[in-house]
Amino acid sequence: MQLSREDLLTAYRTMRTIRDFEERLHIEFATGEIPGFVHLYSGEEASAAGICMHLTERDHIASTHRGHGHCIAKGVDVMAMMSEIYGRKDGVCGGKGGSMHIAEIAKGMLGANGIVGGGPPLICGAALTAKTLKTGGVAIAFYGDGASNQGTTLESLNLAKIWNLPVIFVCEDNGYAEATSSSYSVGGTQTKRAEGFGIPSVEVDGHDFFAVYDAAREAIQRARAGGGPSMLHVKTYRYYGHFEGDATTYREPGEAEKVRKERDCLVGFRGKVTEAALLENKDLDAVDAEIADLIERAVKHAKAAPLPTEEDLLTDVYVSY
Amino acid sequence: MSKKSYRQAINEAIASEMRRDPTVIVMGEDVAGGAGTKGQQDAWGGVLGVTKGLITEFGPERVLDTPLSEAGYIGAAAGAAATGLRPVAELMFIDFMGVCFDQIFNQAAKFRYMFGGKAVTPLVIRAMYGAGFRAASQHSQCLYPLFTHIPGLKVVIPSSPYEVKGLLIQSIRDNDPVIFFENKVMYDDIEEVPDEPYTIPFGEANLTREGDDVTIVAIGRMVKMANEAADRLEKQGITCNVIDPRTTSPMDFDTILDCVADTGRLVIVDEASPRCNMATDISAVVAQEAFGALKAPIKMVCPPHTPVPFAPNLEDLFVPNADRIEKAAKALMNYQIKEPA
Amino acid sequence: MITGEIKAITMPKFGLAMTEGKVAAWMKSVGAEINVGDDIADIETTKITNAYESPVKGVLRRQVAQEQEELPVGALIAVVADKETTDAEIDQFIERFQAEFSSDQAAGETIAAPEPKAIDVGGRKIRILDTGEGEGAPIVFVHGFGGDLNNWMFNQPPLAEKRRTIAIDLPGHGGSAKETSGDLTSLAATVVETLETLGIGQAHFIGHSLGGAIVLALALEKPALAASLTLLAPAGLGDTVNRNYTEGFIAADRRKTLKPVLELLFADPSLVSNDMIDDLIKFKRLDGAINAMQAIEQANFKEGKQSTNFASRIGEIKAPITIIWGRQDQVVPMTDPAQLPQTLAFHILEKSGHMPQMEQSAEVNGLIDTFIAKVNG
Incomplete structure (x- = not known):
């Protein structure tokens, strides 16, 4: 493990922020104050955190409808994210995007995406920009097992390979495409699909931050060195339903609770770093307290923040028209 | 200034912008043609030779042959545009939008709004459209109304070699996604075109004829037909305004309404299928804004509501022409409001 | 003036882009005496209307171009001759000119204009x-x-x-x-x-x-x-x-x-x-x-x-x-x-x-x- 104490605290802080953000949304959504659809990332934190730890603002990511975790891991402001999800004027997208389109291009975050399979082609474009302008940047396409069956994803694997683009395809396989099991909907395996395009691929335990971190490092280093695309099949699990309000009756009773109890990424991380005496429990507790306070403030702020005005309805369609 | 074809004018526009701005790239199926083969690298230069020579000047890093994979590379063009390039992507025939429309209308078109005004997506998608090429139903449509319908897209339909160069340079410099419609039947049309770069602004209609009796709005290639009809009508003592809107998004409704206020008669010539096309759109606006000025009902000259047929005689019946426009204008001149019984 | 000398007045070329023009209005009537430099007609192009000065001297015997008739550059618009020339001779001249002009046109022979x-x-x-x-x-x-x-x-x-x-x-x-x-x-x-x-x-x-x-x-x-x-x-x-x-x-x-x-x-x-x-x-x-x-x-x-x-x-x-x-x-x-x-x-x-x-x-x-x-x- 080459991570410094600071790195470890950063990793934990990222995962904790995502977890608390999502758990709080789960509660707040039930009050009816949050408009629209919300898809929660609870349980999958190690994937976003382990990959984005390697990135800077010159690197781009494209996310999915389950995008809050990727946003946070890529450095988007949590207060502005919360306001966005509440549809407020000071939201990161001015209240015009919401949970499903949360984005901040200046931070290299090309957006959550309401279209399954929408992101991979865009990320090929971001990688093409990096390659053409020689920025040294890489681009990460996060997509789910559902999107792995979209033509856009398969076309993107091919495009990234033939143009030798600095892309890392990250298939976050949480076992379900909406209510359908990936064991039903995915033919073959994710890694063999990538191999079919001549793209190196590896299956990764998405509950283990360190496993994700190490696999991502190798893929990202290869991409930065001009070695072309890679694919990570991150096996993970979502604690909540496809969207908030999903009764998840397609799952076995107790399934989610079992994963949460036995394989939770935050619990696992704490165990490893304290056992190895890299961090003490009190260090992590301090982060927990810090994040609990941040999320509390974010929700309070968002609820009190002004709504967009009628004028905002008509702006931001074009740069000029 | 020299005589240039529509094809050559497009090529010049792209080349001059690539020279001026290193972030401009070209991508599409066979835009060079010959990638990975043992033959010529620039074998095709676009399926109808429009981008010929670009790879020789700018190299394969800026002139990218793509796989036959429209969703992949049109999406990549959108992503590249959002992150710092100015891609000019060629979607060979606009009919192929069926396999990549999501990347255009759900992604590129909406970035700016969804992301609260923080996205800039200077993307140009060039595509051929239009009937008259004996290319049958899946290679001949005029799908610009579908794109005009989408907020966030700009839609450009140039009607001549001079127009196509200035409008394409404007499109490449523009900071919004632009869908650029090239009528494949017009590639060999010839006209005086300046050698230097120039731009024609969007949303500014061009009055190609001026008159007092009938206003004819025509889209793209139909401008030629409308001019021909107007010239014939003038010999018969009927003078027409012919309006080429140049862009359907933005659309210069002001010029249309001004002309209708003067003439009181309106013919709209649109090669697109007659339901929810530009003709119906313009009719609706004129009916709302200039009802009192109308001396006769609005006439739409459009194809029938059918796919584009293959048989040449059927296709010739399908596409609007100067005869039909002339007839429509005359019908408006002869129209008399019936007094209520 | 030597009897029988018949002179053609043709559509002039004003500027590089002009390929055709029309007589907007005749400024001399048939039978008028004309000197070199007299304005004989207003020539209208798509760009501008300008008075056209006669390049020749004589009597305007025929206005071949109708007012408002669009004609290519070089087309016959008028015939100048002396009074004595017969109408038959004028007709013959016009016929010969038109035949040659149309065959030149068909052969694509036009006077090459100087190019910038x-x-x-x-x-x-x-x-x-x-x-x-x-x-x-x-x-x-x-x-x-x-x-x-x-x-x-x-x-x-x-x-x-x-x-x-x-x-x-x-x-x-x-x-x-x-x-x-x-x-x-x-x-x-x-x-x-x-x-x-x-x-x-x-x-x-x-x-x-x-x-x-x-x-x-x-x-x-x-x-x-x-x-x-x-x-x-x-x-x-x-x-x-x-x-x-x-x-x-x-x-x-x-x-x-x-x-x-x-x-x-x-x-x-x-x-x-x-x-x-x-x-x-x-x-x-x-x-x-x-x-x-x-x-x-x-x-x-x-x-x-x-x-x-x-x-x-x-x-x-x-x-x-x-x-x-x-x-x-x-x-x-x-x-x-x-x-x-x-x-x-x-x-x-x-x-x-x-x-x-x-x-x-x-x-x-x-x-x-x-x-x-x-x-x-």
Whole structure:
């Protein structure tokens, strides 16, 4: 493990922020104050955190409808994210995007995406920009097992390979495409699909931050060195339903609770770093307290923040028209 | 200034912008043609030779042959545009939008709004459209109304070699996604075109004829037909305004309404299928804004509501022409409001 | 006149782009006696209407072209002969002419018009139209603000019959490079360099408006270069210009807004055709054109004031000078001739605005021809 104490605290802080953000949304959504659809990332934190730890603002990511975790891991402001999800004027997208389109291009975050399979082609474009302008940047396409069956994803694997683009395809396989099991909907395996395009691929335990971190490092280093695309099949699990309000009756009773109890990424991380005496429990507790306070403030702020005005309805369609 | 074809004018526009701005790239199926083969690298230069020579000047890093994979590379063009390039992507025939429309209308078109005004997506998608090429139903449509319908897209339909160069340079410099419609039947049309770069602004209609009796709005290639009809009508003592809107998004409704206020008669010539096309759109606006000025009902000259047929005689019946426009204008001149019984 | 000599009058070619025209109105009736230089018809092109002067003498025997009939350049529009020639002979002549003309046309034989060309002047592109040949110093035409070499469409062809003539597109204009600092000194220097590039040591300069100021600056700076100066509605001899024109020209971007600005140029505003406006809109769309116009306007005509007045220095110029001004000029107010040295020839054309070389081209051409002949001795 080459991570410094600071790195470890950063990793934990990222995962904790995502977890608390999502758990709080789960509660707040039930009050009816949050408009629209919300898809929660609870349980999958190690994937976003382990990959984005390697990135800077010159690197781009494209996310999915389950995008809050990727946003946070890529450095988007949590207060502005919360306001966005509440549809407020000071939201990161001015209240015009919401949970499903949360984005901040200046931070290299090309957006959550309401279209399954929408992101991979865009990320090929971001990688093409990096390659053409020689920025040294890489681009990460996060997509789910559902999107792995979209033509856009398969076309993107091919495009990234033939143009030798600095892309890392990250298939976050949480076992379900909406209510359908990936064991039903995915033919073959994710890694063999990538191999079919001549793209190196590896299956990764998405509950283990360190496993994700190490696999991502190798893929990202290869991409930065001009070695072309890679694919990570991150096996993970979502604690909540496809969207908030999903009764998840397609799952076995107790399934989610079992994963949460036995394989939770935050619990696992704490165990490893304290056992190895890299961090003490009190260090992590301090982060927990810090994040609990941040999320509390974010929700309070968002609820009190002004709504967009009628004028905002008509702006931001074009740069000029 | 020299005589240039529509094809050559497009090529010049792209080349001059690539020279001026290193972030401009070209991508599409066979835009060079010959990638990975043992033959010529620039074998095709676009399926109808429009981008010929670009790879020789700018190299394969800026002139990218793509796989036959429209969703992949049109999406990549959108992503590249959002992150710092100015891609000019060629979607060979606009009919192929069926396999990549999501990347255009759900992604590129909406970035700016969804992301609260923080996205800039200077993307140009060039595509051929239009009937008259004996290319049958899946290679001949005029799908610009579908794109005009989408907020966030700009839609450009140039009607001549001079127009196509200035409008394409404007499109490449523009900071919004632009869908650029090239009528494949017009590639060999010839006209005086300046050698230097120039731009024609969007949303500014061009009055190609001026008159007092009938206003004819025509889209793209139909401008030629409308001019021909107007010239014939003038010999018969009927003078027409012919309006080429140049862009359907933005659309210069002001010029249309001004002309209708003067003439009181309106013919709209649109090669697109007659339901929810530009003709119906313009009719609706004129009916709302200039009802009192109308001396006769609005006439739409459009194809029938059918796919584009293959048989040449059927296709010739399908596409609007100067005869039909002339007839429509005359019908408006002869129209008399019936007094209520 | 020798009996039987029948002369064809054909559709003239005004400017480079003209391929056809029509007789807008006949100004001489059948049977009228005509002298060389008499206006016989108004010829209308898509760009402008201009009186056409008879190239021949005799009796107008036949108006072949109907008024408003569109005809290609070179087509027969009238027949001039003496009184004695019979109608049968005229008919025969017309028949023969038409047969030959239509077969020439079918064979694609048209008279090749001189084409402008771009030359490299000190690393930048300058477009010129270099036409005609003959003894002595050539004529060099220098247009005004926002103009180009086509401003001389009615002057260069007749004046080129006897001598070499060169019309220049100034930097920022026409087909020349658009980069320019805009000041008079640099514009004059470019004209000088252009002539150096062409190997011309001396020329008769004809400058219109801003071009007048440019050739004045040039004659003061390089006296040996100027054989004579003809100044048409020149800038550089007064304090003001009409800023509605200079600023309006820059600001207007549509036909509707540019038309009233261009109408300021002419005594007869109906001369402003849609084609003329479209050509200027096309020019203004070129990359760098507006910037060049702004630079020139700022350097020379800022807020309607002329930055250079040579009135007190014009006497230093040794080369003979002729000034021609339209009485109805609304762009550059006419300088009082009494304020200038009395050795200058000063001609006022009553029916012209700011563009006498177009509105009264025959008079202007006559004045220039006579003036240069006199200078050449």
